[in-house]
Amino acid sequence: MINKFNIKIITRLVLVATLMIYLNCKNDKQSYSEEIEVAENFTEDELKYRPLFHFTPKNNWMNDPNGMFYLNGKYHLYFQHYPDGNVWGPMHWGHAISEDLINFEEQPIALYPDEIGLIFSGSAVVDYNNTSGFSKDGKVPVVAIYTYHNMEGEKRGDIDFQTQGIAYSLDEGMTWTKYSENPVIKNPGIKDFRDPKVFWDNHNSKWIMSLAAGNKIMIYSSANLKEWKFESEFGEDNGDHGGVWECPDLFPVKVKDSEEYKWALLVSINPSGPNGGSATQYFIGDFDGHEFTIDDRFSKQLDENKAVWLDYGRDNYAGVTWSNISDTDGRKLFIGWMSNWDYARDVPTYKWRSTMTVPRELNLIKKNNEYILKSIPVKELNDFKSKTIEKDSIEPEELSKVIETAEIDFNKLNLEFNFKNLKENKYQIIFNNGNGDSLIIGLNNNSKTIYLDRTKSGKVDFSEKFAPNISKVKLSDMINDAKFQILLDKTSVELFVNDGEIVMTELFFPNNPLDQISIISEDSYFIIKNIVISELNF
Ligand code: FRU
Numbered sequence: 286m287i288n289k290f291n292i293k294i295i296t297r298l299v300l301v302a303t304l305m306i307y308l309n310c311k312n313d314k315q316s317y318s319e320e321i322e323v324a325e326n327f328t329e330d331e332l333k334y335r336p337l338f339h340f341t342p343k344n345n346w347m348n349d350p351n352g353m354f355y356l357n358g359k360y361h362l363y364f365q366h367y368p369d370g371n372v373w374g375p376m377h378w379g380h381a382i383s384e385d386l387i388n389f390e391e392q393p394i395a396l397y398p399d400e401i402g403l404i405f406s407g408s409a410v411v412d413y414n415n416t417s418g419f420s421k422d423g424k425v426p427v428v429a430i431y432t433y434h435n436m437e438g439e440k441r442g443d444i445d446f447q448t449q450g451i452a453y454s455l456d457e458g459m460t461w462t463k464y465s466e467n468p469v470i471k472n473p474g475i476k477d478f479r480d481p482k483v484f485w486d487n488h489n490s491k492w493i494m495s496l497a498a499g500n501k502i503m504i505y506s507s508a509n510l511k512e513w514k515f516e517s518e519f520g521e522d523n524g525d526h527g528g529v530w531e532c533p534d535l536f537p538v539k540v541k542d543s544e545e546y547k548w549a550l551l552v553s554i555n556p557s558g559p560n561g562g563s564a565t566q567y568f569i570g571d572f573d574g575h576e577f578t579i580d581d582r583f584s585k586q587l588d589e590n591k592a593v594w595l596d597y598g599r600d601n602y603a604g605v606t607w608s609n610i611s612d613t614d615g616r617k618l619f620i621g622w623m624s625n626w627d628y629a630r631d632v633p634t635y636k637w638r639s640t641m642t643v644p645r646e647l648n649l650i651k652k653n654n655e656y657i658l659k660s661i662p663v664k665e666l667n668d669f670k671s672k673t674i675e676k677d678s679i680e681p682e683e684l685s686k687v688i689e690t691a692e693i694d695f696n697k698l699n700l701e702f703n704f705k706n707l708k709e710n711k712y713q714i715i716f717n718n719g720n721g722d723s724l725i726i727g728l729n730n731n732s733k734t735i736y737l738d739r740t741k742s743g744k745v746d747f748s749e750k751f752a753p754n755i756s757k758v759k760l761s762d763m764i765n766d767a768k769f770q771i772l773l774d775k776t777s778v779e780l781f782v783n784d785g786e787i788v789m790t791e792l793f794f795p796n797n798p799l800d801q802i803s804i805i806s807e808d809s810y811f812i813i814k815n816i817v818i819s820e821l822n823f
Pocket of ligand 1: 348349365376405406432479480531532603
């Protein structure tokens with residue numbers, strides 16, 4: 286039914302579509318008939334697909350997380366946002382705040398495009414020592430460092446249409462003033478030159494920026510966030526190069542249970558992810574204040590695998606870490622965009638498009654002489670566990686009954702358990718409903734793979750690229766025992782194996798909610814231990 290409200294929205298969407306042709310944006314215009322469908326689907330969206338414990342913008346388009354910092358009890362999350370349409374368009378920075386990393390409250394838009402360009406991805410830092418000179422009346426400036434994307438330049442065929450700009454806030458990130466001398470880094474003749482991530486290097490007392498530049502990372506330093514000196518570049522011969530490098534993040538990290546410090550460098554790449562489209566690879570090495578070099582041990586890992594991935598699912602992209610987390614907390618807190626450029630604009634939500642991953646803690650471990658950057662959901666998520674059932678062990682066929690009896694809602698499920706005594710066999714965790722939709726997480730010890738199968742998970746035909754295959758991770762060895770944690774929110778599954786040594790994050794759009802689970806195998810001797818099943822309530 287088209288009511289007054291819908292007509293208003295349709296008119297707005299038509300305007301948006303027109304503006305998008307004009308701007309020759311990243312994606313094509315939608316047809317008028319599609320827009321009518323858009324309006325009619327708004328209500329269905331909310332009920333069926335709006336996630337319960339993952340951040341989504343109230344309306345319209347979102348992509349990368351940007352500018353995350355923590356200050357005075359608040360976790361700030363900015364994001365690539367097109368407030369006037371549900372596909373990618375002229376980029377702004379949207380803003381949301383959380384006090385617990387789970388409930389995010391959307392705020393007014395933080396940064397609008399201006400005469401220099403659209404506001405692409407970047408970061409934000411708290412400038413305690415007022416190195417930037419932006420402080421007034423003793424207020425600590427927060428400084429955002431972002432990419433300007435000049436559409437006119439791009440249309441003209443220029444090569445230097447991406448530059449870096451800064452803005453500052455004297456009210457803890459609520460309102461921003463752009464620096465009058467922008468841009469602070471001009472383009473040296475590199476088409477893809479973007480996504481500055483800045484941190485304060487304590488050892489060398491200067492700001493360090495990692496910046497994606499085509500197929501490499503460029504490192505810059507600065508004393509005041511305004512003047513930047515080129516230091517070095519990294520990566521032309523390392524890792525995966527099947528796509529453009531984007532959204533880097535360089536940070537120090539202690540190797541768990543040791544006194545060893547290393548540096549991690551996250552690099553998102555699109556396309557060329559391990560299961561297609563967008564994904565994030567990482568490198569472990571050292572940084573001397575000028576140059577990042579890969580650790581020898583990690584080089585060997587790269588020789589064997591070409592690239593090492595933070596997440597093997599198809600929906601965790603452009604993720605970076607929060608700045609200004611206190612030393613007493615000491616965690617590396619990460620969030621990613623839970624989508625993939627292969628189909629982000631086609632997913633069947635209309636009122637808004639895109640979701641963030643659950644915030645995660647990154648930890649570096651050394652195992653069998655290899656470095657692994659693990660990700661696990663932040664511990665704050667535990668505070669929302671309700672209706673929790675804990676069992677020492679369980680028969681696989683009992684699991685569904687236990688969940689049913691406890692009336693646990695699969696739409697907000699946290700499931701943890703340990704597999705024991707696995708053999709050379711196949712083990713499947715199947716979530717389904719009475720309508721034939723199923724989502725399968727599998728561990729196959731014959732082919733030594735862990736996989737995620739969303740090919741029959743409901744709506745999949747909105748894009749040929751959404752579910753052409755089953756996503757897989759190759760294991761170096763068969764697994765006998767493993768810890769599984771699975772988070773289900775209406776349209777997403779996040780799998781963490783062995784506290785995040787292997788992670789797979791994917792979206793799915795069931796026709797009806799999933800409400801059954803079974804764990805099956807031809808092996809009748811495997812055991813499921815230490816089960817924790819909780820509904821997550823907010
Ligand atoms: C990554 C990305 C960034 C860019 C932004 C534009 O998803 O392409 O490199 O800054 O999105 O929205």
